[in-house]
Amino acid sequence: MPHRTINLHLVSDSTGETLNSIARATLARFEDHHVVHHRWSLIRSRLQLDRVLEGLNHEPGPVLFTLVDRSLRLALEENCMRLGVPCLSVLDQVVDLLQGQLGARAREKRAAQHVMDxxxxxxxxxxxxxxxxxxxxxxxxxxxxxxxxxxxxxxxxxxxxxxxxxxxxxxxxxxxxxxxxxxxxxxxxxxxxxxxxxxxxxxxxxxxxxxxxxxxxxxxxxxxxxxxxxxxxxxxxxxxxxxxxxxxxxxxxxxxxxxxxxxxxxxxxxxxxxxxxxxxxxxxxxxxxxxxxxxxx
Known part of the structure; x- marks a missing residue:
């Protein structure tokens, strides 16, 4: 199988540590291929997201994201659909599983793990x-x-x-x-x-x-x-x-x-x-x- 080079966009409304860890752990299993990382952290407004969309339009590639704001998620997903690139919210399945087990809905709170407690x-x-x-x-x-x-x-x-x-x-x-x-x-x-x-x-x-x-x-x-x-x-x-x-x-x-x-x-x-x-x-x-x-x- 020929080696491929792809752009991978990591979009987070927090520090991006979660996405970086997931990308590092999974890409270690594809060592014969080249992946160009585009890290977008602290994306919390439409103006900031527009910079992400501009970069995505210029260098299309799959998107992994952790965004809590529904309007930002929707805008990102619509742009990815228009470009024909896959887009995945990496925490959704885990959140859905825990909501089912706990019988409670997760709070829509960004950077919940980064608190000064x-x-x-x-x-x-x-x-x-x-x-x-x-x-x-x-x-x-x-x-x-x-x-x-x-x-x-x-x-x-x-x-x-x-x-x-x-x-x-x-x-x-x-x-x-x-x-x-x-x-x-x-x-x-x-x-x-x-x-x-x-x-x-x-x-x-x-x-x-x-x-x-x-x-x-x-x-x-x-x-x-x-x-x-x-x-x-x-x-x-x-x-x-x-x-x-x-x-x-x-x-x-x-x-x-x-x-x-x-x-x-x-x-x-x-x-x-x-x-x-x-x-x-x-x-x-x-x-x-x-x-x-x-x-x-």
């Missing part, structure tokens, strides 16, 4: 916490953490913590440095501690890239322990051994995205709370979540 401020607080407790900073505050990640340098601890913070999780991270002791607060942490590991060659490549970014081209790459193969391998093994000694589960992040790593951390957190019979513990998780493989979950 307690959950919103919990996420902001978690972001501030991650900033203050990144890379071993503020270890005295580990007792406030919901989870603590440990691992060697450049094993994706920081980006994983920020992703978790966006879910309202206070995540601290502590580097495992050769010949350096871990902070004593970690041994008494009242939260799950999770180790992150990575394959030797992958870590060396990440560290080489890091050195290039910070202008460390003058470093002798054949002797620098930071990227020396034997030294890095020993560092990773020592870190794994340390986690095993403390009974901390370890996730191999080599072939995992940040999202997949964070999802596994959340599952391990659920399991940790379930074992302790926490009143706030979520439902039990799939035992496969604790498998330490590097493959995507």
């Amino acid at each position: 307690a959950d919103y401020f919990r996420r902001i607080d978690a972001m501030h916490y991650v900033l203050a407790h990144d890379d071993g900073q503020g270890t005295a505050g580990i007792h406030e953490a919901d989870v603590c990640l440990v691992g060697v340098s450049r094993s994706s601890k920081t980006p994983t913590c920020f992703y978790l913070a966006n879910r309202g999780i206070k995540a601290a991270n502590v580097p495992i440095v050769p010949n350096s002791a871990l902070p004593p607060e970690l041994a008494e942490a009242p939260c799950p501690v999770v180790g992150l590991t990575i394959e030797t060659n992958a870590l060396i490549e990440i560290r080489r890239h890091r050195l290039r970014l910070i202008g460390a081209d003058g470093v002798r790459q054949d002797t620098n322990d930071y990227i020396d193969h034997d030294s890095v391998k020993a560092e990773i093994l020592a870190a794994r051994r340390l986690c095993n000694q403390h009974g901390w589960p370890v996730i191999d992040v080599t072939r995992r995205s940040i999202e997949e790593t964070a999802a596994t951390v959340l599952q391990l957190m659920e399991a940790w709370h379930a074992r302790r019979g926490s009143a706030a513990a979520p439902a039990p998780v799939d035992p496969a979540a604790v498998v330490l493989g590097g493959g995507a979950a």
Whole structure:
């Protein structure tokens, strides 16, 4: 089948995050084809919609939308019908299903998921916490953490913590440095501690890239322990051994995205709370979540 190039228009009266996630998840299954994204966010008036229609007329293509305003929906659907391009409201089927199950009509409220409520401020607080407790900073505050990640340098601890913070999780991270002791607060942490590991060659490549970014081209790459193969391998093994000694589960992040790593951390957190019979513990998780493989979950 020949490769095709299409225009895909994502039209939202909010931030467009929902449409972006749906498009990313579905288009990953069509990697041999080229899709040009046209993102139209915060479309809340007819004047704003007219800009969308102009763009659609100029570069026709299928439309995915999340619009609550009925008049805007109708105008968009009529224009798509005139152009002969498919147009789909991605949330309608889910809303219809839930209305039937709940016996209540959904409110016609745009951006209902983006409100400044307690959950919103919990996420902001978690972001501030991650900033203050990144890379071993503020270890005295580990007792406030919901989870603590440990691992060697450049094993994706920081980006994983920020992703978790966006879910309202206070995540601290502590580097495992050769010949350096871990902070004593970690041994008494009242939260799950999770180790992150990575394959030797992958870590060396990440560290080489890091050195290039910070202008460390003058470093002798054949002797620098930071990227020396034997030294890095020993560092990773020592870190794994340390986690095993403390009974901390370890996730191999080599072939995992940040999202997949964070999802596994959340599952391990659920399991940790379930074992302790926490009143706030979520439902039990799939035992496969604790498998330490590097493959995507």
